Amino acid sequence: MDKIIYGDVIAQNIKDSIKARIDTIKEKGQRLPKLVVVVVGSKVASQSYIRGKEKACQAIGMENDLIQLDDAITQQELLRVIQQLNHDHTVDGILIQMPLPKHIQENEILFAIDPNKDVDGFHPFNVGKMMIQEKTFIPCTPKGIMTILKHIGYEDLSGLRAVILGRSNVVGRPVSQLLLNQHATVTVCHTRTEDVAKEAANADILIAAAGQPRMVKADWVKNGAVVIDVGVNRDECGKLCGDVDLDEVIAKCRYITPVPKGVGPMTIAMLLENTLEAYDLHMEKEG
Numbered sequence: 044m045d046k047i048i049y050g051d052v053i054a055q056n057i058k059d060s061i062k063a064r065i066d067t068i069k070e071k072g073q074r075l076p077k078l079v080v081v082v083v084g085s086k087v088a089s090q091s092y093i094r095g096k097e098k099a100c101q102a103i104g105m106e107n108d109l110i111q112l113d114d115a116i117t118q119q120e121l122l123r124v125i126q127q128l129n130h131d132h133t134v135d136g137i138l139i140q141m142p143l144p145k146h147i148q149e150n151e152i153l154f155a156i157d158p159n160k161d162v163d164g165f166h167p168f169n170v171g172k173m174m175i176q177e178k179t180f181i182p183c184t185p186k187g188i189m190t191i192l193k194h195i196g197y198e199d200l201s202g203l204r205a206v207i208l209g210r211s212n213v214v215g216r217p218v219s220q221l222l223l224n225q226h227a228t229v230t231v232c233h234t235r236t237e238d239v240a241k242e243a244a245n246a247d248i249l250i251a252a253a254g255q256p257r258m259v260k261a262d263w264v265k266n267g268a269v270v271i272d273v274g275v276n277r278d279e280c281g282k283l284c285g286d287v288d289l290d291e292v293i294a295k296c297r298y299i300t301p302v303p304k305g306v307g308p309m310t311i312a313m314l315l316e317n318t319l320e321a322y323d324l325h326m327e328k329e330g
């Protein structure tokens with residue numbers, strides 16, 4: 044069914060070209076790009092994502108380290124770990140796995156990461172740069188969504204209505220900016236929106252990032268719409284499922300991304316891409 048966009052296939056192509064780049068770096072005998080992932084605590088949900096990313100790094104020959112920290116780590120101790128990584132010249136990208144435990148002040152942590160190593164694009168300096176359309180690290184999931192849209196010929200979004208379900212710092216807010224940059228007319232819906240289904244039904248491009256299993260039904264979708272499912276939920280059976288009821292929605296839409304094999308693998312590919320960008324930035328500076 045060519046309505047379904049398999050993000051894992053697009054992601055594989057991107058990873059292949061990053062691998063080719065890394066192969067040439069190896070041939071030249073230069074230092075390899077390196078990503079460090081910091082995880083606090085042992086949340087099960089985090090583990091599968093971390094493993095996916097580790098596997099991806101290994102497959103393309105990118106250096107990667109995992110720093111696993113105890114749940115009980117203090118704010119100061121975590122800040123010190125980040126400082127060390129900031130000063131380590133072999134480290135190109137730093138990813139602090141979200142969410143952090145409740146006793147950690149997330150914003151202070153985000154401020155602490157060297158903006159030039161912020162491959163998540165979560166540092167407020169980089170968030171601000173994105174807002175004013177300066178070149179910077181674009182958060183991985185929003186960047187993955189835009190790459191999928193471009194892949195299906197949705198690059199110039201002039202005259203199109205984009206509706207986003209969810210206003211998180213990680214997906215909803217940044218993707219709204221990126222869609223706006225591509226000239227879409229953007230609506231962001233959230234828990235206080237009066238009639239989400241009605242808003243969604245106006246969308247030419249519907250981005251579901253609400254964290255509600257199979258919330259989006261057929262009557263939420265305009266005929267011919269593009270539906271991007273960012274949901275990472277577990278259903279009653281413990282199976283990974285999205286925010287969109289694909290079986291219902293598929294008849295109405297022009298394109299739809301599945302869960303799994305949709306946005307998730309793209310997020311990882313974008314993380315690798317951002318780490319390579321960070322590497323290029325650092326090599327340029329080191330001369």
Ligand SMILES: Nc1nc(=O)c2c([nH]1)NC[C@@H]1CN(c3ccc(C(=O)N[C@@H](CCC(=O)O)C(=O)O)cc3)C=[N+]21
Pocket residue numbers: 091092095138139140141142163183184275283302303304305306307308309310311
């Ligand atoms: N600082 C930070 N940056 C992140 O980018 C970040 C984070 N924290 N915290 C957690 C979320 C979640 N996330 C996913 C990435 C890939 C898949 C993915 O590849 N999923 C596969 C399936 C994996 C499976 O089967 O479990 C798929 O959709 O096909 C899922 C989830 C990134 N996150």
